[in-house]
Amino acid sequence: MLRRYFARRLLVAIPSLLIASLIVFTLPRMLPGDVVQLMLEEKAYAKDLAELRAKLGLDRPLHVQYFEWLGRIARGDLGESLWTRRPVSEELGRRLPITVELGLLATVFAVIFAVPIGVISATRQDTMLDYVSRSIAIIGLSVPAFWIATLVIVLPAIWWGWRPATGFTEFSVSPLLHLGQFLLPAVILGVATSAALMRLTRAMLLEVLRQDYIRTAWAKGLRERIIVLKHGLRNSIIPVITVLGNQIAQVVGGTIIIEYIFGFPGMGRFLFEAIVQRDYPVIQGVNLVVVSVIVIVNLTVDAFYAVLDPRIRY
Protein backbone atom coordinates (compact mmCIF):
# COMPACT_ATOMS: atom_id res chain seq x y z
CA MET A 1 0.00 0.00 0.00
CA LEU A 2 2.73 2.39 1.04
CA ARG A 3 4.60 1.65 -2.18
CA ARG A 4 1.55 2.43 -4.29
CA TYR A 5 0.98 5.65 -2.34
CA PHE A 6 4.55 6.71 -2.99
CA ALA A 7 4.28 5.91 -6.68
CA ARG A 8 1.16 8.11 -6.82
CA ARG A 9 2.85 10.93 -4.91
CA LEU A 10 5.87 10.74 -7.21
CA LEU A 11 3.59 10.97 -10.24
CA VAL A 12 1.98 14.11 -8.80
CA ALA A 13 5.42 15.51 -7.97
CA ILE A 14 6.68 15.14 -11.55
CA PRO A 15 4.71 18.03 -13.12
CA SER A 16 5.65 20.26 -10.18
CA LEU A 17 9.30 19.27 -10.56
CA LEU A 18 9.15 19.95 -14.31
CA ILE A 19 7.67 23.39 -13.70
CA ALA A 20 10.33 23.96 -11.02
CA SER A 21 13.00 22.95 -13.54
CA LEU A 22 11.57 25.51 -15.96
CA ILE A 23 11.78 28.20 -13.27
CA VAL A 24 15.32 27.05 -12.39
CA PHE A 25 16.33 27.21 -16.05
CA THR A 26 14.67 30.52 -16.92
CA LEU A 27 15.48 32.66 -13.86
CA PRO A 28 19.25 32.98 -14.23
CA ARG A 29 18.92 33.63 -17.96
CA MET A 30 17.04 36.81 -17.14
CA LEU A 31 20.07 38.19 -15.31
CA PRO A 32 20.75 41.79 -16.28
CA GLY A 33 24.09 42.73 -17.83
CA ASP A 34 24.92 39.90 -20.17
CA VAL A 35 27.14 37.40 -18.42
CA VAL A 36 28.92 36.75 -21.72
CA GLN A 37 29.90 40.38 -22.03
CA LEU A 38 31.20 40.27 -18.46
CA MET A 39 33.23 37.14 -19.16
CA LEU A 40 34.68 38.55 -22.32
CA GLU A 41 35.80 41.66 -20.48
CA GLU A 42 37.20 39.89 -17.44
CA LYS A 43 38.53 36.60 -18.71
CA ALA A 44 38.97 36.99 -22.48
CA TYR A 45 37.78 33.43 -23.25
CA ALA A 46 37.19 34.16 -26.91
CA LYS A 47 38.03 36.75 -29.51
CA ASP A 48 34.51 38.14 -29.80
CA LEU A 49 31.01 37.89 -28.36
CA ALA A 50 29.65 35.62 -31.10
CA GLU A 51 32.42 33.06 -30.63
CA LEU A 52 32.02 33.01 -26.88
CA ARG A 53 28.23 32.64 -27.17
CA ALA A 54 28.72 29.72 -29.55
CA LYS A 55 31.28 28.15 -27.21
CA LEU A 56 28.87 28.39 -24.28
CA GLY A 57 25.93 27.13 -26.36
CA LEU A 58 24.00 30.34 -25.79
CA ASP A 59 23.45 31.03 -29.50
CA ARG A 60 20.69 28.44 -29.87
CA PRO A 61 16.97 29.05 -29.16
CA LEU A 62 15.97 28.96 -25.51
CA HIS A 63 13.72 25.90 -25.79
CA VAL A 64 16.51 23.92 -27.46
CA GLN A 65 18.84 24.88 -24.64
CA TYR A 66 16.20 23.85 -22.08
CA PHE A 67 15.60 20.37 -23.52
CA GLU A 68 19.32 19.82 -23.94
CA TRP A 69 19.82 20.84 -20.33
CA LEU A 70 17.04 18.46 -19.19
CA GLY A 71 18.66 15.65 -21.18
CA ARG A 72 22.03 16.28 -19.60
CA ILE A 73 20.48 16.37 -16.13
CA ALA A 74 18.82 13.01 -16.80
CA ARG A 75 22.33 11.70 -17.42
CA GLY A 76 23.56 13.27 -14.16
CA ASP A 77 25.44 16.13 -15.82
CA LEU A 78 24.67 19.49 -14.18
CA GLY A 79 26.95 21.46 -16.51
CA GLU A 80 30.06 23.36 -15.58
CA SER A 81 30.81 26.68 -13.95
CA LEU A 82 31.22 29.49 -16.46
CA TRP A 83 34.10 30.93 -14.47
CA THR A 84 36.10 28.01 -13.13
CA ARG A 85 35.12 25.53 -15.91
CA ARG A 86 34.75 22.87 -13.21
CA PRO A 87 31.75 20.51 -13.32
CA VAL A 88 28.93 21.70 -11.03
CA SER A 89 28.29 18.12 -9.88
CA GLU A 90 31.91 17.79 -8.77
CA GLU A 91 31.72 21.05 -6.80
CA LEU A 92 28.39 20.00 -5.30
CA GLY A 93 29.88 16.63 -4.36
CA ARG A 94 32.33 18.48 -2.10
CA ARG A 95 29.99 21.18 -0.87
CA LEU A 96 26.64 19.44 -0.44
CA PRO A 97 27.79 17.21 2.49
CA ILE A 98 28.85 20.35 4.42
CA THR A 99 25.45 21.97 3.97
CA VAL A 100 23.61 18.72 4.70
CA GLU A 101 25.62 18.27 7.91
CA LEU A 102 24.94 21.88 8.95
CA GLY A 103 21.24 21.59 8.12
CA LEU A 104 20.84 18.24 9.87
CA LEU A 105 22.62 19.44 13.00
CA ALA A 106 20.48 22.59 13.04
CA THR A 107 17.31 20.51 12.69
CA VAL A 108 18.42 18.12 15.44
CA PHE A 109 19.17 21.04 17.77
CA ALA A 110 15.84 22.63 16.90
CA VAL A 111 13.92 19.45 17.76
CA ILE A 112 15.96 18.74 20.92
CA PHE A 113 15.10 22.18 22.29
CA ALA A 114 11.61 22.60 20.86
CA VAL A 115 9.78 19.39 21.76
CA PRO A 116 10.69 19.10 25.49
CA ILE A 117 10.15 22.84 26.08
CA GLY A 118 6.87 22.72 24.15
CA VAL A 119 5.71 19.76 26.25
CA ILE A 120 6.68 21.43 29.55
CA SER A 121 5.05 24.66 28.44
CA ALA A 122 1.78 22.89 27.60
CA THR A 123 1.63 20.73 30.72
CA ARG A 124 2.45 23.71 32.94
CA GLN A 125 0.16 26.11 31.09
CA ASP A 126 -0.02 29.67 32.48
CA THR A 127 2.78 29.13 34.97
CA MET A 128 5.98 31.17 35.09
CA LEU A 129 7.77 28.37 33.22
CA ASP A 130 5.21 28.59 30.42
CA TYR A 131 5.48 32.38 30.15
CA VAL A 132 9.28 32.27 30.09
CA SER A 133 9.50 29.59 27.40
CA ARG A 134 6.82 31.27 25.28
CA SER A 135 8.60 34.60 25.52
CA ILE A 136 11.90 33.00 24.52
CA ALA A 137 10.18 31.38 21.55
CA ILE A 138 8.69 34.70 20.44
CA ILE A 139 12.10 36.35 20.73
CA GLY A 140 13.65 33.42 18.81
CA LEU A 141 11.21 34.07 15.95
CA SER A 142 11.97 37.78 15.89
CA VAL A 143 15.76 37.88 16.11
CA PRO A 144 17.54 37.57 12.76
CA ALA A 145 20.10 34.75 12.54
CA PHE A 146 22.70 37.02 10.93
CA TRP A 147 22.52 39.34 13.94
CA ILE A 148 22.95 36.54 16.50
CA ALA A 149 25.86 35.21 14.43
CA THR A 150 27.46 38.67 14.34
CA LEU A 151 27.06 39.13 18.10
CA VAL A 152 28.35 35.63 18.84
CA ILE A 153 31.54 36.45 16.94
CA VAL A 154 31.99 40.07 18.09
CA LEU A 155 30.95 40.14 21.76
CA PRO A 156 33.11 37.27 23.18
CA ALA A 157 36.09 38.78 21.35
CA ILE A 158 35.52 42.10 23.12
CA TRP A 159 34.66 40.69 26.55
CA TRP A 160 37.09 37.81 26.85
CA GLY A 161 39.42 38.18 23.89
CA TRP A 162 38.08 34.87 22.55
CA ARG A 163 36.71 34.25 19.09
CA PRO A 164 34.60 31.21 18.27
CA ALA A 165 36.14 28.87 15.71
CA THR A 166 35.15 29.99 12.20
CA GLY A 167 36.22 28.49 8.90
CA PHE A 168 36.01 24.83 8.02
CA THR A 169 38.17 21.83 8.95
CA GLU A 170 37.55 18.33 7.56
CA PHE A 171 36.28 15.78 10.10
CA SER A 172 39.15 13.45 9.15
CA VAL A 173 41.75 16.16 9.89
CA SER A 174 40.49 17.11 13.34
CA PRO A 175 37.15 15.70 14.54
CA LEU A 176 37.03 17.95 17.61
CA LEU A 177 37.76 21.17 15.73
CA HIS A 178 35.27 20.11 13.03
CA LEU A 179 32.49 19.66 15.58
CA GLY A 180 33.48 22.86 17.38
CA GLN A 181 33.19 24.78 14.11
CA PHE A 182 29.75 23.33 13.36
CA LEU A 183 28.24 23.73 16.83
CA LEU A 184 27.53 27.47 16.96
CA PRO A 185 26.39 27.91 13.34
CA ALA A 186 24.07 24.91 13.68
CA VAL A 187 22.50 26.20 16.90
CA ILE A 188 22.02 29.69 15.42
CA LEU A 189 20.56 28.24 12.23
CA GLY A 190 18.14 26.17 14.31
CA VAL A 191 16.86 29.01 16.52
CA ALA A 192 13.95 30.16 14.34
CA THR A 193 12.91 26.59 13.49
CA SER A 194 13.10 25.65 17.15
CA ALA A 195 10.90 28.58 18.15
CA ALA A 196 8.28 27.76 15.52
CA LEU A 197 8.26 24.06 16.48
CA MET A 198 8.05 24.82 20.19
CA ARG A 199 5.00 27.04 19.73
CA LEU A 200 3.32 24.44 17.56
CA THR A 201 4.12 21.54 19.91
CA ARG A 202 2.62 23.52 22.79
CA ALA A 203 -0.52 24.50 20.85
CA MET A 204 -1.14 20.99 19.50
CA LEU A 205 -0.48 19.28 22.82
CA LEU A 206 -2.81 21.68 24.64
CA GLU A 207 -5.56 20.76 22.21
CA VAL A 208 -4.98 17.02 22.64
CA LEU A 209 -4.74 17.23 26.43
CA ARG A 210 -8.34 18.49 26.51
CA GLN A 211 -9.67 15.40 24.72
CA ASP A 212 -11.92 12.85 26.42
CA TYR A 213 -9.45 10.00 26.14
CA ILE A 214 -6.90 12.00 28.11
CA ARG A 215 -9.49 12.48 30.87
CA THR A 216 -10.09 8.72 30.74
CA ALA A 217 -6.36 8.11 31.07
CA TRP A 218 -6.23 10.35 34.14
CA ALA A 219 -9.30 8.59 35.56
CA LYS A 220 -7.60 5.23 35.09
CA GLY A 221 -4.87 6.55 37.37
CA LEU A 222 -2.07 6.53 34.81
CA ARG A 223 1.07 8.46 35.59
CA GLU A 224 1.43 11.96 34.13
CA ARG A 225 4.50 10.97 32.15
CA ILE A 226 2.64 8.18 30.37
CA ILE A 227 -0.40 10.37 29.70
CA VAL A 228 1.58 13.28 28.32
CA LEU A 229 4.18 11.38 26.31
CA LYS A 230 2.30 8.30 25.16
CA HIS A 231 -1.28 9.50 24.88
CA GLY A 232 -0.75 13.21 24.37
CA LEU A 233 2.45 13.88 22.48
CA ARG A 234 2.06 11.02 20.05
CA ASN A 235 -1.35 12.31 19.02
CA SER A 236 -0.18 15.88 18.63
CA ILE A 237 3.09 15.30 16.81
CA ILE A 238 1.77 14.91 13.21
CA PRO A 239 1.31 18.65 12.53
CA VAL A 240 4.69 19.27 14.17
CA ILE A 241 6.32 16.80 11.76
CA THR A 242 4.55 18.48 8.81
CA VAL A 243 5.84 21.89 9.85
CA LEU A 244 9.29 20.40 10.43
CA GLY A 245 9.23 19.22 6.80
CA ASN A 246 8.38 22.77 5.66
CA GLN A 247 10.97 24.26 7.99
CA ILE A 248 13.75 22.17 6.45
CA ALA A 249 13.35 24.21 3.26
CA GLN A 250 13.88 27.34 5.33
CA VAL A 251 16.92 25.80 7.05
CA VAL A 252 18.44 25.19 3.60
CA GLY A 253 17.74 28.84 2.71
CA GLY A 254 19.27 29.96 6.02
CA THR A 255 22.53 28.16 5.29
CA ILE A 256 23.34 30.85 2.70
CA ILE A 257 23.77 33.57 5.35
CA ILE A 258 25.27 31.28 8.01
CA GLU A 259 27.85 29.79 5.63
CA TYR A 260 28.70 33.30 4.46
CA ILE A 261 29.28 34.56 8.02
CA PHE A 262 31.14 31.53 9.33
CA GLY A 263 33.19 30.95 6.18
CA PHE A 264 31.88 27.46 5.33
CA PRO A 265 32.61 26.27 1.79
CA GLY A 266 29.11 24.77 1.55
CA MET A 267 26.37 24.79 -1.07
CA GLY A 268 24.74 27.97 0.31
CA ARG A 269 27.91 29.99 -0.15
CA PHE A 270 28.45 28.40 -3.54
CA LEU A 271 25.02 29.63 -4.61
CA PHE A 272 25.63 33.09 -3.17
CA GLU A 273 28.93 33.45 -5.02
CA ALA A 274 27.37 32.14 -8.21
CA ILE A 275 24.58 34.72 -7.96
CA VAL A 276 27.10 37.52 -7.44
CA GLN A 277 29.15 36.30 -10.44
CA ARG A 278 26.06 35.46 -12.54
CA ASP A 279 27.32 31.93 -13.02
CA TYR A 280 24.04 30.50 -14.23
CA PRO A 281 24.95 26.79 -14.66
CA VAL A 282 25.87 26.84 -10.96
CA ILE A 283 22.68 28.69 -9.97
CA GLN A 284 20.63 26.21 -11.99
CA GLY A 285 22.47 23.18 -10.63
CA VAL A 286 22.24 24.23 -6.99
CA ASN A 287 18.57 25.27 -7.27
CA LEU A 288 17.68 21.98 -8.92
CA VAL A 289 19.44 19.97 -6.23
CA VAL A 290 17.74 22.05 -3.51
CA VAL A 291 14.26 21.53 -4.98
CA SER A 292 14.86 17.79 -5.40
CA VAL A 293 16.11 17.46 -1.82
CA ILE A 294 13.01 19.25 -0.54
CA VAL A 295 10.67 17.04 -2.56
CA ILE A 296 12.43 13.96 -1.14
CA VAL A 297 12.23 15.37 2.41
CA ASN A 298 8.50 15.98 2.04
CA LEU A 299 7.95 12.44 0.74
CA THR A 300 9.91 11.05 3.71
CA VAL A 301 7.83 13.18 6.08
CA ASP A 302 4.69 11.67 4.54
CA ALA A 303 6.04 8.16 5.11
CA PHE A 304 6.74 9.05 8.72
CA TYR A 305 3.07 9.74 9.42
CA ALA A 306 2.17 6.07 9.18
CA VAL A 307 4.99 5.11 11.53
CA LEU A 308 3.89 7.65 14.13
CA ASP A 309 0.18 7.14 13.81
CA PRO A 310 -0.98 3.58 13.03
CA ARG A 311 -4.44 4.91 12.15
CA ILE A 312 -2.94 6.44 9.00
CA ARG A 313 -3.00 3.91 6.18
CA TYR A 314 -2.03 4.57 2.61
Place this chain on the structure above:
Amino acid sequence: MATPVPAVEHMDPETTVGFPARRRPGLLWLRAVLRFSRRKPLGAIGGAIVLALLVMAAFAERIAPYDYDQTIRGARMQPPSTTHWLGTDNLSRDMWSRVVYGARISVTAAFATIVLGTLFATAIGVSSGYFGGFYDTAVQRVVDAWISFPFFVILLSVMAVLGPGLLNVVLALAIVITAAGSRVVRGATLSVAQNAYVEAARAMGCGHLRILLRYIVPNVMATVIVLATIGLGGVILAEGGLSFLGFGVPPPYPSWGAMLSGSGRTYMYRAPWMAIWPGVAISLAVFGFNMLGDALRDVLDPRLRGS
Protein backbone atom coordinates in the same frame (compact mmCIF):
# COMPACT_ATOMS: atom_id res chain seq x y z
CA MET B 1 -55.00 44.77 23.04
CA ALA B 2 -51.68 46.17 22.00
CA THR B 3 -48.56 44.50 23.40
CA PRO B 4 -46.93 46.63 26.06
CA VAL B 5 -43.86 48.41 24.81
CA PRO B 6 -41.00 48.48 27.32
CA ALA B 7 -40.25 51.91 28.64
CA VAL B 8 -37.17 53.47 27.13
CA GLU B 9 -35.50 53.96 30.50
CA HIS B 10 -35.55 50.17 31.02
CA MET B 11 -33.63 49.51 27.86
CA ASP B 12 -29.89 49.05 27.94
CA PRO B 13 -28.47 51.70 25.64
CA GLU B 14 -25.44 49.47 24.98
CA THR B 15 -27.53 46.76 23.39
CA THR B 16 -30.48 48.58 21.96
CA VAL B 17 -30.71 48.60 18.21
CA GLY B 18 -30.96 52.07 16.79
CA PHE B 19 -29.05 54.00 19.46
CA PRO B 20 -25.41 53.33 18.46
CA ALA B 21 -25.84 55.46 15.36
CA ARG B 22 -25.71 58.51 17.61
CA ARG B 23 -22.34 57.51 19.09
CA ARG B 24 -19.24 59.15 17.71
CA PRO B 25 -17.23 56.74 15.52
CA GLY B 26 -13.99 57.91 17.17
CA LEU B 27 -15.21 56.61 20.51
CA LEU B 28 -16.16 53.26 18.97
CA TRP B 29 -12.65 52.86 17.68
CA LEU B 30 -11.20 53.74 21.06
CA ARG B 31 -13.47 51.17 22.71
CA ALA B 32 -12.45 48.50 20.19
CA VAL B 33 -8.76 49.24 20.80
CA LEU B 34 -9.23 49.14 24.58
CA ARG B 35 -11.15 45.86 24.37
CA PHE B 36 -8.44 44.40 22.13
CA SER B 37 -5.72 45.52 24.58
CA ARG B 38 -7.54 43.89 27.50
CA ARG B 39 -8.02 40.62 25.62
CA LYS B 40 -4.59 40.54 24.00
CA PRO B 41 -2.04 42.50 26.06
CA LEU B 42 0.93 41.14 24.08
CA GLY B 43 -0.85 42.08 20.87
CA ALA B 44 -1.35 45.59 22.25
CA ILE B 45 2.39 45.84 23.04
CA GLY B 46 3.07 44.70 19.47
CA GLY B 47 0.64 47.34 18.21
CA ALA B 48 2.42 50.04 20.23
CA ILE B 49 5.80 49.01 18.78
CA VAL B 50 4.36 49.06 15.27
CA LEU B 51 2.86 52.50 15.90
CA ALA B 52 6.23 53.80 17.18
CA LEU B 53 7.88 52.36 14.08
CA LEU B 54 5.37 54.07 11.79
CA VAL B 55 5.89 57.41 13.55
CA MET B 56 9.69 57.00 13.25
CA ALA B 57 9.38 56.24 9.55
CA ALA B 58 6.96 59.06 8.83
CA PHE B 59 8.72 61.79 10.81
CA ALA B 60 12.35 60.65 10.51
CA GLU B 61 13.51 64.18 9.59
CA ARG B 62 12.03 65.60 12.80
CA ILE B 63 13.00 62.76 15.14
CA ALA B 64 16.58 62.20 13.98
CA PRO B 65 18.98 64.89 15.26
CA TYR B 66 21.28 64.45 12.23
CA ASP B 67 20.94 63.50 8.60
CA TYR B 68 21.52 59.80 7.93
CA ASP B 69 24.80 60.34 6.06
CA GLN B 70 25.98 63.44 7.90
CA THR B 71 29.52 63.04 9.23
CA ILE B 72 30.11 64.74 12.55
CA ARG B 73 33.57 66.20 13.04
CA GLY B 74 35.61 64.54 15.78
CA ALA B 75 32.93 62.01 16.63
CA ARG B 76 34.30 58.81 15.10
CA MET B 77 33.16 55.57 16.80
CA GLN B 78 32.04 57.28 19.99
CA PRO B 79 30.16 55.14 22.52
CA PRO B 80 26.55 55.93 23.42
CA SER B 81 26.29 59.23 25.30
CA THR B 82 23.80 62.03 25.93
CA THR B 83 24.90 63.70 22.68
CA HIS B 84 24.80 60.54 20.58
CA TRP B 85 22.26 58.21 22.23
CA LEU B 86 23.37 55.10 20.34
CA GLY B 87 26.95 56.18 19.63
CA THR B 88 28.52 56.93 16.27
CA ASP B 89 29.88 54.66 13.53
CA ASN B 90 33.23 54.35 11.75
CA LEU B 91 32.32 57.17 9.37
CA SER B 92 31.40 59.49 12.28
CA ARG B 93 27.65 59.25 11.64
CA ASP B 94 25.05 59.33 14.42
CA MET B 95 23.72 55.78 14.96
CA TRP B 96 20.34 56.89 16.39
CA SER B 97 19.68 59.02 13.30
CA ARG B 98 20.62 56.12 11.04
CA VAL B 99 18.40 53.69 12.96
CA VAL B 100 15.48 56.17 12.73
CA TYR B 101 15.95 56.60 8.97
CA GLY B 102 16.41 52.82 8.68
CA ALA B 103 12.84 52.41 9.97
CA ARG B 104 11.68 54.20 6.84
CA ILE B 105 13.23 51.55 4.58
CA SER B 106 11.95 48.64 6.63
CA VAL B 107 8.44 50.03 6.94
CA THR B 108 8.24 51.06 3.29
CA ALA B 109 9.58 47.70 2.11
CA ALA B 110 7.30 45.77 4.48
CA PHE B 111 4.05 47.59 3.69
CA ALA B 112 4.65 47.93 -0.04
CA THR B 113 5.55 44.25 -0.28
CA ILE B 114 2.57 43.13 1.73
CA VAL B 115 0.11 45.30 -0.20
CA LEU B 116 1.47 44.12 -3.54
CA GLY B 117 1.91 40.47 -2.49
CA THR B 118 -1.49 40.27 -0.80
CA LEU B 119 -3.17 41.83 -3.81
CA PHE B 120 -1.62 39.24 -6.15
CA ALA B 121 -2.23 36.43 -3.66
CA THR B 122 -5.89 37.42 -3.31
CA ALA B 123 -6.40 37.70 -7.07
CA ILE B 124 -4.75 34.34 -7.75
CA GLY B 125 -6.17 32.53 -4.70
CA VAL B 126 -9.75 33.76 -5.12
CA SER B 127 -9.88 33.10 -8.87
CA SER B 128 -8.23 29.69 -8.49
CA GLY B 129 -10.58 28.62 -5.69
CA TYR B 130 -13.71 30.03 -7.31
CA PHE B 131 -13.30 28.87 -10.90
CA GLY B 132 -11.66 25.50 -10.14
CA GLY B 133 -11.18 23.05 -13.01
CA PHE B 134 -8.17 23.10 -15.30
CA TYR B 135 -7.31 26.71 -14.43
CA ASP B 136 -7.12 25.78 -10.73
CA THR B 137 -5.02 22.67 -11.38
CA ALA B 138 -2.59 24.53 -13.61
CA VAL B 139 -2.21 27.44 -11.18
CA GLN B 140 -1.77 25.10 -8.23
CA ARG B 141 0.98 23.10 -9.96
CA VAL B 142 2.91 26.33 -10.59
CA VAL B 143 2.34 27.38 -6.96
CA ASP B 144 3.53 23.92 -5.83
CA ALA B 145 6.73 24.32 -7.82
CA TRP B 146 7.25 27.86 -6.58
CA ILE B 147 6.82 27.04 -2.90
CA SER B 148 9.06 23.99 -3.05
CA PHE B 149 12.03 26.38 -3.27
CA PRO B 150 13.43 27.66 0.03
CA PHE B 151 12.14 31.21 -0.01
CA PHE B 152 15.54 32.83 0.61
CA VAL B 153 17.07 30.92 -2.30
CA ILE B 154 14.36 32.07 -4.68
CA LEU B 155 14.53 35.57 -3.21
CA LEU B 156 18.26 35.84 -3.91
CA SER B 157 17.82 34.41 -7.41
CA VAL B 158 15.08 36.95 -8.16
CA MET B 159 17.19 39.77 -6.67
CA ALA B 160 20.09 38.72 -8.88
CA VAL B 161 17.81 39.15 -11.89
CA LEU B 162 16.35 42.47 -10.77
CA GLY B 163 19.47 44.01 -9.19
CA PRO B 164 19.65 45.89 -5.86
CA GLY B 165 17.31 48.73 -4.91
CA LEU B 166 14.21 49.30 -2.77
CA LEU B 167 11.71 48.83 -5.59
CA ASN B 168 13.36 45.56 -6.62
CA VAL B 169 13.45 44.32 -3.01
CA VAL B 170 9.70 44.97 -2.84
CA LEU B 171 9.06 43.22 -6.16
CA ALA B 172 11.19 40.18 -5.27
CA LEU B 173 9.61 39.80 -1.83
CA ALA B 174 6.11 40.30 -3.26
CA ILE B 175 6.69 37.59 -5.88
CA VAL B 176 7.85 35.21 -3.16
CA ILE B 177 4.97 35.81 -0.75
CA THR B 178 2.33 35.74 -3.48
CA ALA B 179 2.62 31.99 -4.05
CA ALA B 180 2.32 30.90 -0.42
CA GLY B 181 -0.36 33.50 0.32
CA SER B 182 -2.47 32.47 -2.67
CA ARG B 183 -2.65 28.93 -1.29
CA VAL B 184 -4.19 30.15 1.98
CA VAL B 185 -6.61 32.51 0.20
CA ARG B 186 -7.64 29.70 -2.14
CA GLY B 187 -8.47 27.53 0.88
CA ALA B 188 -10.61 30.29 2.39
CA THR B 189 -12.31 30.85 -0.99
CA LEU B 190 -13.20 27.17 -1.33
CA SER B 191 -15.00 27.26 2.00
CA VAL B 192 -16.74 30.60 1.34
CA ALA B 193 -17.85 29.52 -2.15
CA GLN B 194 -19.81 26.62 -0.63
CA ASN B 195 -22.14 28.97 1.26
CA ALA B 196 -25.81 29.16 0.34
CA TYR B 197 -25.64 32.91 -0.27
CA VAL B 198 -23.19 32.35 -3.12
CA GLU B 199 -25.55 29.83 -4.66
CA ALA B 200 -28.45 32.24 -4.12
CA ALA B 201 -26.52 35.02 -5.86
CA ARG B 202 -25.85 32.71 -8.77
CA ALA B 203 -29.53 31.69 -8.90
CA MET B 204 -30.49 35.35 -9.04
CA GLY B 205 -28.37 35.66 -12.16
CA CYS B 206 -25.31 37.43 -10.77
CA GLY B 207 -22.26 37.27 -13.00
CA HIS B 208 -18.91 35.87 -11.89
CA LEU B 209 -17.38 39.30 -11.35
CA ARG B 210 -20.27 40.44 -9.17
CA ILE B 211 -20.20 37.23 -7.10
CA LEU B 212 -16.44 37.50 -6.66
CA LEU B 213 -16.45 41.16 -5.66
CA ARG B 214 -19.66 41.28 -3.62
CA TYR B 215 -19.71 37.89 -1.93
CA ILE B 216 -16.38 36.05 -2.06
CA VAL B 217 -13.78 38.79 -1.58
CA PRO B 218 -15.48 40.51 1.41
CA ASN B 219 -15.80 37.14 3.13
CA VAL B 220 -12.15 36.12 2.70
CA MET B 221 -10.97 39.58 3.83
CA ALA B 222 -10.45 38.46 7.47
CA THR B 223 -8.07 35.75 6.26
CA VAL B 224 -6.32 38.22 3.95
CA ILE B 225 -5.87 40.82 6.73
CA VAL B 226 -4.45 38.20 9.10
CA LEU B 227 -2.16 36.86 6.40
CA ALA B 228 -0.90 40.36 5.66
CA THR B 229 -0.22 41.27 9.29
CA ILE B 230 1.55 38.00 10.04
CA GLY B 231 3.64 38.39 6.88
CA LEU B 232 4.96 41.85 7.80
CA GLY B 233 7.46 40.56 10.38
CA GLY B 234 8.82 37.97 7.96
CA VAL B 235 9.21 40.59 5.25
CA ILE B 236 11.25 42.84 7.57
CA LEU B 237 13.49 39.87 8.45
CA ALA B 238 13.94 38.95 4.79
CA GLU B 239 14.68 42.55 3.80
CA GLY B 240 17.28 42.66 6.57
CA GLY B 241 18.87 39.44 5.28
CA LEU B 242 18.96 40.73 1.71
CA SER B 243 20.52 44.03 2.75
CA PHE B 244 23.01 42.15 4.93
CA LEU B 245 24.18 40.22 1.85
CA GLY B 246 24.38 43.42 -0.20
CA PHE B 247 21.23 42.88 -2.28
CA GLY B 248 19.09 45.50 -0.55
CA VAL B 249 19.00 49.26 -0.72
CA PRO B 250 22.43 50.54 -1.79
CA PRO B 251 24.43 52.79 0.58
CA PRO B 252 24.58 55.48 1.88
CA TYR B 253 20.84 55.13 2.64
CA PRO B 254 20.75 53.23 5.93
CA SER B 255 19.05 49.86 5.94
CA TRP B 256 19.24 48.01 9.25
CA GLY B 257 20.51 44.83 7.61
CA ALA B 258 23.20 46.65 5.64
CA MET B 259 24.35 48.48 8.81
CA LEU B 260 25.30 45.07 10.22
CA SER B 261 27.40 44.09 7.23
CA GLY B 262 29.99 45.53 4.91
CA SER B 263 32.91 47.65 6.03
CA GLY B 264 31.33 48.21 9.43
CA ARG B 265 31.96 44.58 10.43
CA THR B 266 35.68 45.13 10.86
CA TYR B 267 35.07 48.04 13.25
CA MET B 268 32.54 46.21 15.41
CA TYR B 269 35.27 44.83 17.67
CA ARG B 270 36.20 48.37 18.66
CA ALA B 271 32.69 49.80 18.53
CA PRO B 272 30.26 47.00 19.48
CA TRP B 273 27.28 49.39 19.49
CA MET B 274 27.55 49.35 15.71
CA ALA B 275 26.70 45.64 15.84
CA ILE B 276 24.00 45.95 18.50
CA TRP B 277 21.50 48.69 17.63
CA PRO B 278 20.53 47.80 14.06
CA GLY B 279 19.89 44.22 15.24
CA VAL B 280 17.82 45.43 18.17
CA ALA B 281 15.80 47.57 15.77
CA ILE B 282 15.09 44.65 13.41
CA SER B 283 14.22 42.32 16.29
CA LEU B 284 11.88 44.84 17.94
CA ALA B 285 10.13 45.58 14.66
CA VAL B 286 9.66 41.89 13.84
CA PHE B 287 8.55 41.20 17.42
CA GLY B 288 5.98 43.98 17.20
CA PHE B 289 4.52 42.80 13.90
CA ASN B 290 4.53 39.14 15.03
CA MET B 291 2.70 39.92 18.27
CA LEU B 292 0.15 42.13 16.56
CA GLY B 293 -0.34 39.54 13.81
CA ASP B 294 -0.78 36.69 16.30
CA ALA B 295 -3.36 38.63 18.30
CA LEU B 296 -5.27 39.75 15.20
CA ARG B 297 -5.31 36.17 13.94
CA ASP B 298 -6.77 34.91 17.20
CA VAL B 299 -9.46 37.59 17.11
CA LEU B 300 -10.29 37.63 13.39
CA ASP B 301 -9.57 34.12 12.12
CA PRO B 302 -8.73 31.45 14.70
CA ARG B 303 -8.75 28.78 11.97
CA LEU B 304 -5.33 30.00 10.84
CA ARG B 305 -3.78 29.15 14.23
CA GLY B 306 -0.58 27.20 13.68
CA SER B 307 -0.11 28.45 10.13
